[in-house]
Amino acid sequence: xxxxxxxxxxxxxxxxxxxxxxxxxxxxxxxxxxxxxxxxxxxxxxxxxxxxxxxxxxxxxxxxxxxxxxxxxxxxxxxxxxxxxxxxxxxxxxxxxxxxxxxxxxxxxxxxxxxxxxxxxxxxxxxxxxxxxxxxxxxxxxxxxxxxxxxxxxxxxxxxxxxxxxxxxxxxxxxxxxxxxxxxxxxxxxxxxxxxxxxxxxxxxxxxxxxxxxxxxxxxxxxxxxxxxxxxxxxxxxxxxxxxxxxxxxxxxxxxxxxxxxxxxxxxxxxxxxxxxxxxxxxxxxxxxxxxxxxxxxxxxxxxxxxxxxxxxxxxxxxxxxxxxxxxxxxxxxxxxxxxxxxxxxxxxxxxxxxxxxxxxxxxxxxxxxxxxxxxxxxxxxxxxxxxxxxxxxxxxxxxxxxxxxxxxxxxxxxxxxxxxxxxxxxxxxxxxxxxxxxxxxxxxxxxxxxxxxxxxxxxxxxxxxxxxxxxxxxxxxxxxxxxxxxxxxxxxxxxxxxxxxxxxxxxxxxxxxxxxxxxxxxxxxxxxxxxxxxxxxxxxxxxxxxxxxxxxxxxxxxxxxxxxxxxxxxxxxxxxxxxxxxxxxxxxxxxxxxxxxxxxxxxxxxxxxxxxxxxxxxxxxxxxxxxxxxxxxxxxxxxxxxxxxxxxxxxxxxxxxxxxxxxxxxxxxxxxxxxxxxxxxxxxxxxxxxxxxxxxxxxxxxxxxxxxxxxxxxxxxxxxxxxxxxxxxxxxxxxxxxxxxxxxxxxxxxxxxxxxxxxxxxxxxxxxxxxxxxxxxxxxxxxxxxxxxxxxxxxxxxxxxxxxxxxxxxxxxxxxxxxxxxxxxxxxxxxxxxxxxxxxxxxxxxxxxxxxxxxxxxxxxxxxxxxxxxxxxxxxxxxxxxxxxxxxxxx
Numbered sequence: 071x072x073x074x075x076x077x078x079x080x081x082x083x084x085x086x087x088x089x090x091x092x093x094x095x096x097x098x099x100x101x102x103x104x105x106x107x108x109x110x111x112x113x114x115x116x117x118x119x120x121x122x123x124x125x126x127x128x129x130x131x132x133x134x135x136x137x138x139x140x141x142x143x144x145x146x147x148x149x150x151x152x153x154x155x156x157x158x159x160x161x162x163x164x165x166x167x168x169x170x171x172x173x174x175x176x177x178x179x180x181x182x183x184x185x186x187x188x189x190x191x192x193x194x195x196x197x198x199x200x201x202x203x204x205x206x207x208x209x210x211x212x213x214x215x216x217x218x219x220x221x222x223x224x225x226x227x228x229x230x231x232x233x234x235x236x237x238x239x240x241x242x243x244x245x246x247x248x249x250x251x252x253x254x255x256x257x258x259x260x261x262x263x264x265x266x267x268x269x270x271x272x273x274x275x276x277x278x279x280x281x282x283x284x285x286x287x288x289x290x291x292x293x294x295x296x297x298x299x300x301x302x303x304x305x306x307x308x309x310x311x312x313x314x315x316x317x318x319x320x321x322x323x324x325x326x327x328x329x330x331x332x333x334x335x336x337x338x339x340x341x342x343x344x345x346x347x348x349x350x351x352x353x354x355x356x357x358x359x360x361x362x363x364x365x366x367x368x369x370x371x372x373x374x375x376x377x378x379x380x381x382x383x384x385x386x387x388x389x390x391x392x393x394x395x396x397x398x399x400x401x402x403x404x405x406x407x408x409x410x411x412x413x414x415x416x417x418x419x420x421x422x423x424x425x426x427x428x429x430x431x432x433x434x435x436x437x438x439x440x441x442x443x444x445x446x447x448x449x450x451x452x453x454x455x456x457x458x459x460x461x462x463x464x465x466x467x468x469x470x471x472x473x474x475x476x477x478x479x480x481x482x483x484x485x486x487x488x489x490x491x492x493x494x495x496x497x498x499x500x501x502x503x504x505x506x507x508x509x510x511x512x513x514x515x516x517x518x519x520x521x522x523x524x525x526x527x528x529x530x531x532x533x534x535x536x537x538x539x540x541x542x543x544x545x546x547x548x549x550x551x552x553x554x555x556x557x558x559x560x561x562x563x564x565x566x567x568x569x570x571x572x573x574x575x576x577x578x579x580x581x582x583x584x585x586x587x588x589x590x591x592x593x594x595x596x597x598x599x600x601x602x603x604x605x606x607x608x609x610x611x612x613x614x615x616x617x618x619x620x621x622x623x624x625x626x627x628x629x630x631x632x633x634x635x636x637x638x639x640x641x642x643x644x645x646x647x648x649x650x651x652x653x654x655x656x657x658x659x660x661x662x663x664x665x666x667x668x669x670x671x672x673x674x675x676x677x678x679x680x681x682x683x684x685x686x687x688x689x690x691x692x693x694x695x696x697x698x699x700x701x702x703x704x705x706x707x708x709x710x711x712x713x714x715x716x717x718x719x720x721x722x723x724x725x726x727x728x729x730x731x732x733x734x735x736x737x738x739x740x741x742x743x744x745x746x747x748x749x750x751x752x753x754x755x756x757x758x759x760x761x762x763x764x765x766x767x768x769x770x771x772x773x774x775x776x777x778x779x780x781x782x783x784x785x786x787x788x789x790x791x792x793x794x795x796x797x798x799x800x801x802x803x804x805x806x807x808x809x810x811x812x813x814x815x816x817x818x819x820x821x822x823x824x825x826x827x828x829x830x831x832x833x834x835x836x837x838x839x840x841x842x843x844x845x846x847x848x849x850x851x852x853x854x855x856x857x858x859x860x861x862x863x864x865x866x867x868x869x870x871x872x873x874x875x876x877x878x879x880x881x882x883x884x885x886x887x888x889x890x891x892x893x894x895x896x897x898x899x900x901x902x903x904x905x906x907x908x909x910x911x912x913x914x915x916x917x918x919x920x921x922x923x924x925x926x927x928x929x930x931x932x933x934x935x936x937x938x939x940x941x942x943x944x945x946x947x948x949x950x951x952x953x954x955x956x957x958x959x960x961x962x
Contacts, residue, residue, distance in 0.1 A: 082178025108202035118157030147175035216279035254441035259639025403428035466661035485776030492554035519782035542620035709737035827960035890958035
């Protein structure tokens, strides 16, 4: 029977309204509405006809609900509610003819809402009706005054905001004033999204555009980090953020913040969520996992088990109204790599009737679908060019095992690991076995391969230490951290042996529940000398700030652009304390990862990974004749996969339902069975006990081998990036030579070096470096390539001249300066004091390759009297002398 409108109202709409505190009363002629507290009057008369429900709160006519039967889409029904609002005679105001502020249209399941008071009237779908208290609060709020505050208060009143952060806040505030309810800010990893968020939230609270703000993150580590950021933020009044506004969070362990810096965050009282009192003004930092449990209970939340580092043991379902927050800011909102995760993620955000602001470095398809195209973008390339992030070098490590897999010969010794107990038995193979590259660390491990790769990385680490004076912080991404077959554990053991600096030097930080205090380990990696080397799987892929990180090792295959960008983002942060100019990635798959992602843009939207339709739904589709042939094929494939994974015990259990428990034979015969005896076959397939067994049958024990005799050939080489292409050092220098020869007539600095050395100046050198950098020829990369090919750390002048003419000699900066100074000394006589100043000039030139009068403000000269003293020492001939030196440098 089709449900009538009257039935929809009674069964669905009335039930929901009563649950929210509304009393439903039929309208009676002559009744005194001024005494109605929180009442939905049925069939309330207006000049344009009776409204299905008139919402009165404290005697004020604040809302209209127009109801339709459940089969009607209510979106366009708002037009009817508008008509009644125009015809109301006792509304509390007049907004371009509308006498009632809050309008709703509903079929009992879907609800559309419109606030008639705004200069832009934009309707939206909401998840539930508003409570009486919500309407009272909304009606009191003076949003126009908040918008005036935005316009009258420059964003730069908050110090330390970078220009792009100011622009980001401006775009968000403008979008709010334009009536947008969902917006996306896309900023590269490491560009200070958390500080930006703190500043943006402070302005939202100060302006009174929002009173209750929810900051959602997807990891406890990020929640703890964010709470600290809010506590450390200094407001324009000179106070800390939490001295001016209440800041709450979920409960943390004391070690989450560090014993060296005690911190006691305030836990949000549950009443703040359930009551949503208009007097409350606060910020709440929470994980999305926790908020999902609060809204829908554990059964409706992200899957959690004992191995989940985001386990929320103390969270439970709460009765939270949809207006509990005015604004929700979702950090790392690209979360959700599968359709089921995204459904939960969207459901949580959609529950609240709030302005939603998404923050991400890597927009995914579902992110853009929910928040819309970014209203502001700030890319990695912009951040690197403007000096807020550092770029990376790439090293390709070639491993035969990682690229080609492993081949075991008969008679070869292997370890056979019991994946349940960890017991290892040594045996000799009776037949050959082949493992593909994708099965390495999944079905077999080759310890010698792992060891050689780590030894290769160690060479680069020690070379880095010799060159810079410090050992680099290294993050290694492993394939897994499974019990008894953990790739992470093996890498930790090997690293401890190779580096031989003690256990504290190398640590594991994964989501494994046996990792002690992972948040504290992350903090130690960030703030303390040790650990220097950390092995992880995915716990450090997003949102964790480790500025001193200089090496990122990919021993784990990556297919997701989002994950790749997030993992790279761990290294892009600047760290002036160690003079960090770049970081290095190690692609242990022969450069295939950097090649695969070479065209990946930080803001190219990645499609969502599809998740398989549940088995029960596939069977129901067959039962209901929904695309039957297709779903039968899907079911057959699923059953065939089960057959390959069954244990002997599973066959015994399946024998209760199918002959001999032979799943392979049953799957092959299924299309014929369905065609010839549909009813009986579907009765079996729809049996709840049979379906439960299909999902929870005893699996065959996972086998895992240790190939002790598997050798590996491991080599490595630097890769240099030109646009989106990665080149070997010699190819990079060849490409550079082509560029120089093609641009000699276009770039002034090239003309100076080739034919007008007398014009060599600091601004010419700076211009040269800028032109080269914009063409993907950074001076540091060119020097590295020259060192690898010519075994000399060439200066920039040599690099350019040798590229233009292959016969030109290659000098280091020190050699060039010494040649120039030798020429000068051969042509002139100098006093002892002048020679001392020339030695200072030599030291300056080795670092700078040019010198000007302004350079005498530098400490090396200033502490000896500076420009004034130098002019006296050289008796008025300083400027011509510097001219000759510069010319000599460029002409050699």
